[in-house]
Amino acid sequence: GKGRAESLITSVYKSTGIILDPCTAVSFGSVQDYRAKKGEINPTLLLWDHSPVKYLPAVQRATGLSKTEIENRLMIV
Numbered sequence: 001g002k003g004r005a006e007s008l009i010t011s012v013y014k015s016t017g018i019i020l021d022p023c024t025a026v027s028f029g030s031v032q033d034y035r036a037k038k039g040e041i042n043p044t045l046l047l048w049d050h051s052p053v054k055y056l057p058a059v060q061r062a063t064g065l066s067k068t069e070i071e072n073r074l075m076i077v
Contacts, residue, residue: 002062004029009052009062019063019073022055024048 002010005022008029012020020028024046031044052059052070059070 006058006062009059013063017073019052019059019065019070021048021050021052022058023050 005025008025009020009022012018012025012028027046027048031046035041051074053067053074056067056070059065060067063070065073
């Protein structure tokens, strides 16, 4: 089955349309864990420098999108 990173990629993609790479997904999951444990919801900024394309097989499994669909959805800022 899916690991935690892929499950988080799926969840975030389905709820927001944002495609995370596995490293960022794990960081996001850590923020969720902290919030659940502490009951705090402070503003949080996550920055990432990896493209989801770098981890294409995992991102494709998590989103169900093709390489072209993933590339077309990426926003470079």
